[in-house]
Amino acid sequence: MDEQPVQLLKGVRQKEALVFSDKIRLDWEAINQADFERSRAAIDTLLLEIAQLSDPATYPAACVVSPIVERARGLDQSLLSKLPQQALGDVQRDQIGKIQTFVQNAQHDRQQAIAAFEERQLVEWSDFFDTFESNPLTPEQRKSIVADEDATLILAGAGSGKTSVITAKAGYLLKSGARKPEEVLLLAFASAAAKEMSERIEEKCGEPLEARTFHSLAYDIIGTVEGSKPALAxxxxxxxxxxxxxxxxxxxxxxxxxxxxxxxxxxxSYTRLDEKAPFGYCKAPMPPIVPLK
Structure with a gap:
């Protein structure tokens, strides 16, 4: 039996008491269900966003998922967790359960969504990754390209293809429609590298995208803020x-x-070049030695 408190109505016939009890229960259920339905738009939006994470059309970055989690948590604290389950219908209880489960497992759900998105993109763009450079990009390079997190740190040694990855990522963003050219800022240290990246992207993607050096960007920012550009040394x-x-x-x-x-x-006096095979050196003229005077 339910361990619910029992209220005795003295001096009331049983039939009338049952009618009164049913009326109270129905009114109580109606009030709670009305509270639930007043948030129907917010609930439906959350349920749709949660469902879309199982097969995301775009990369589920933290800046995308975090607001969903915050809205779900806020709605649960302000309303859902306060509604008595027995006053709601099966559909409403199921919807509340989905939202509360998402709040508890949001990080796990996001990681699963990332894995699903990356797996689909790697298959869909395999030809692009195979042919963007003279050699096909490695699995690690491809994964770093399709990742579209708020901030992504790529750790790679010299000669591992960092420039190739940056250039291919810019091309992927443009061809996939994830970003427009004016939304991409491509930076390099050397002007030659910046020029090479710009030419490579336009050749492979058919869209112009100007890569810049850090110095030229900073120089333009100074000119915009100050109204004029300083003379360079x-x-x-x-x-x-x-x-x-x-x-x-x-x-x-x-x-x-x-x-x-x-x-x-x-x-x-003591620094030496690394040992190489007899034929490992390029046949190039030796640079002049400039003595310190």
Missing amino acids: AHATDDKAYLALIRDILKALVKTASEVSKSIVGWF
Whole structure:
């Protein structure tokens, strides 16, 4: 038997008491169900978003899923958890259960959604990844390209194909329609690398996308904020002037700082190139040696 409190109505006939009890119960259920239905739009939206995570059309990044979780948690705390289950119908109880389960398992659900999205994209874009570079991209490179998290850190050593991944990712974003050209900021340290990336993307994707250097971006930002761009030092754009500046700095350090002087002399005295096979070196003229005066 249900362990519900029993209220005795003295001086009332049993039939009348039962009618009164049924009326109270129906009114109580109607009030709770009305409270539930007043949030129908928010509930339906949440249920749809939760269902879409099982087969996401776009990458379920944290910035996309976190607001869903917060809305679900807020609705549960303000309403759903306060509604007595016995006052609701089966459909309403099921909907509440889905939302509460999602709140409890949101991180797990997001990871499953990421795995499902990446698996589908890797298959759908396999030809693109096979042919974007002269050699097919590796599985690790492909996964880093389809990942569209708020921020993605890629750790890779020299010569591992970082530029290829960045260029292919920009191409993938454009061809898949995930981003428009004006929404992509592509940066490189060297102007030659930036030019190469721009040309590569336009060649493979048919859309122009200007890759820039960090310096040119910063220079334009200064011009926009200040209203004019400052004059650049000669060594900023002239390699010869840059090398001359480094030489002058080293000469000054050798003359004025004894500990630094010892380190510099020691480096030039004992540093050696790595051993290579007899035919491992390029046949190129030896660069001139510029003595420190």
